[in-house]
Amino acid sequence: MAHYCRICACSKPNEQFSGKGHKSHICKECSKKPKDERCAIDQENEIFVFMRQSTISRKNIARLHKLKLSANQRVAELAAITLAVALVKPHKKCRLKVLAKEHRELFIKASESGLIYAHHY
Structure with a gap:
């Protein structure tokens, strides 16, 4: 199996x-693989899961604050973008529409980082 x-x-x-x-x-x-690399992959996956959730909760936001301070630049960048999205629109319903209309720069950052694709799963 x-x-x-x-x-x-x-x-x-x-x-x-x-x-x-x-x-x-x-x-x-x-x-x-080195432990740092494995942790970075796990943390990236965790951030993408936050974007897929119907609501980014307070606990998730607290976790994103910790991930934003990560030594890995990619993880810190993804966490910062996801945190900004969570503070603007924590609920998934119409999240992309609100970002595209009212927070264009954040929408562009999210699409360039690939977080938009995680939103649709």
Whole structure:
């Protein structure tokens, strides 16, 4: 039976996972990557999940404040954009319409970073 690796987003056979890899859903190849790189991928995925949610909650906003201070530049940038979106329109309904009409610069930043695509899932 295939297992899903949350780092490389691939389904791989059982043999590609170590004992600890099964539990954490990380294949052997991805477990060889540096810990900073794996954390950055996890944090990016977390930010994209926030954009997919119907409501970005207060706890999510607090988490975005922490991610905005990340050492990884990409994660910090995505967190800052998502935080700005959450403060403007935390609910998903008509979020893109409001951003496009009233907050054009933020809409452009979100589309350039790829966060707009996460919104549609």
